[in-house]
Amino acid sequence: MNAVLQNNAATAMTLEGVSKLYGPVKALDNVSFELRKGEFLTMLGPSGSGKTTSLRAIAGFIQPTAGRLLIDGRDMTGVPPQKRNIGMMFQDYALFPHMTVLENIGYPLETRGIKRAEREKRGMEMLEIVGLAHCATRYPKEMSGGQQQRVALARALVFKPDIVLLDEPMAALDKKLRGQMQIEIMHITRQVGATVVSVTHDQEEALVMSDRIAIFKDGRLEQIGSPHELYQQPRSEFVADFIGEANLLHGKTRVMPDGVVVEGDGWNVSLPKDDPQGQALTATNTACVVLRPERIRAVAAGSPGGNAGEGVIEDKIYLGVEYRLVVRMNDGGKVNIRSRDVAAIAGMKAGDRIGMAWAPEDIVIIGA
Numbered sequence: 050m051n052a053v054l055q056n057n058a059a060t061a062m063t064l065e066g067v068s069k070l071y072g073p074v075k076a077l078d079n080v081s082f083e084l085r086k087g088e089f090l091t092m093l094g095p096s097g098s099g100k101t102t103s104l105r106a107i108a109g110f111i112q113p114t115a116g117r118l119l120i121d122g123r124d125m126t127g128v129p130p131q132k133r134n135i136g137m138m139f140q141d142y143a144l145f146p147h148m149t150v151l152e153n154i155g156y157p158l159e160t161r162g163i164k165r166a167e168r169e170k171r172g173m174e175m176l177e178i179v180g181l182a183h184c185a186t187r188y189p190k191e192m193s194g195g196q197q198q199r200v201a202l203a204r205a206l207v208f209k210p211d212i213v214l215l216d217e218p219m220a221a222l223d224k225k226l227r228g229q230m231q232i233e234i235m236h237i238t239r240q241v242g243a244t245v246v247s248v249t250h251d252q253e254e255a256l257v258m259s260d261r262i263a264i265f266k267d268g269r270l271e272q273i274g275s276p277h278e279l280y281q282q283p284r285s286e287f288v289a290d291f292i293g294e295a296n297l298l299h300g301k302t303r304v305m306p307d308g309v310v311v312e313g314d315g316w317n318v319s320l321p322k323d324d325p326q327g328q329a330l331t332a333t334n335t336a337c338v339v340l341r342p343e344r345i346r347a348v349a350a351g352s353p354g355g356n357a358g359e360g361v362i363e364d365k366i367y368l369g370v371e372y373r374l375v376v377r378m379n380d381g382g383k384v385n386i387r388s389r390d391v392a393a394i395a396g397m398k399a400g401d402r403i404g405m406a407w408a409p410e411d412i413v414i415i416g417a
């Protein structure tokens with residue numbers, strides 16, 4: 050029996066090699082991952098990377114060209130959307146304007162044949178959870194954007210779906226409200242134990258809300274992991290650049306008796322040979338080094354040692370909480386530094402030469 054079909058209680062959904070072709074366009078290219086019960090997973094990626102196509106395949110609005118999708122161990126091939134126990138919140142909320150808030154929330158229960166008294170009871174319970182019990186008899190147009198969003202969320206959760214899909218949930222909100230609603234939606238979905246798949250192209254939203262993030266690129270799943278894993282151990286330059294801010298330095302590798310060095314013009318990284326990252330480099334000639342801006346120490350120029358670099362300050366920007374420096378390296382590449390070390394930086398100015406230092410443990414190497 051296929052391992053995936055063994056009805057693992059912790060698995061809510063499995064995608065097995067799912068592809069979707071539109072003529073020559075591979076909207077999805079052999080995507081496989083598992084969603085755990087109670088998990089908040091965000092699909093993140095640039096425009097056209099396949100996020101919406103994945104969401105629509107899960108909802109059943111489109112059928113994969115190849116591969117399978119299992120929900121709770123059950124193959125969904127040929128199962129229409131209304132036969133999948135899935136809740137959805139769309140970016141425009143799609144509330145029914147002629148129904149009150151309570152009627153809107155009760156609607157999915159009505160379509161499932163649940164009687165009015167029970168609908169109202171469960172609808173009011175959901176309204177309590179989303180903090181809108183006082184708005185039950187209002188109409189959607191009498192609510193603010195944030196309130197409408199919470200009604201839409203309550204409607205997506207009220208029938209205890211196996212999975213809740215959120216399609217760009219913050220798209221209609223202004224920036225200030227977004228931050229607040231990210232936290233609120235995260236709390237509400239955790240409180241009711243919902244299993245959530247959300248789509249966004251806002252990396253901050255993904256970092257704030259998700260247990261795990263699936264990063265899409267050109268229809269492929271580039272990497273999936275917790276926000277921490279993706280930030281600390283990106284497996285590609287794309288992921289390193291997409292999650293947080295990254296300096297990507299391309300250099301040549303050199304195997305030394307006691308370690309491995311990656312170096313470019315005016316900078317070097319040295320890793321001990323017993324370090325797994327160092328070991329992987331013994332077989333390659335070139336490598337990409339990921340250096341996070343907040344991990345670089347600004348030091349005086351002129352004393353470069355190991356794990357260090359030098360360049361010329363192009364911009365120095367004071368942001369209150371930190372300084373940002375843009376440094377031009379000898380090879381023409383730019384390095385961004387974020388630092389709160391006022392003592393080290395206050396006296397530096399654009400045009401000065403600057404030294405940079407980093408610790409081997411702060412470095413991520415992307416293979417050759």
Ligand SMILES: Nc1ncnc2c1ncn2[C@@H]1O[C@H](COP(=O)(O)OP(=O)(O)OP(=O)(O)O)[C@@H](O)[C@H]1O
Nearest residue numbers: 071074075076095096097098099100101102103250
């Ligand atoms: N119905 C369709 N017909 C033809 N091509 C499509 C169709 N739907 C999607 N595509 C193509 O498939 C690819 C993936 O699209 P998809 O909508 O999944 O991307 P996305 O990551 O959600 O992007 P966005 O962030 O812009 O919504 C794109 O190249 C898109 O043009």
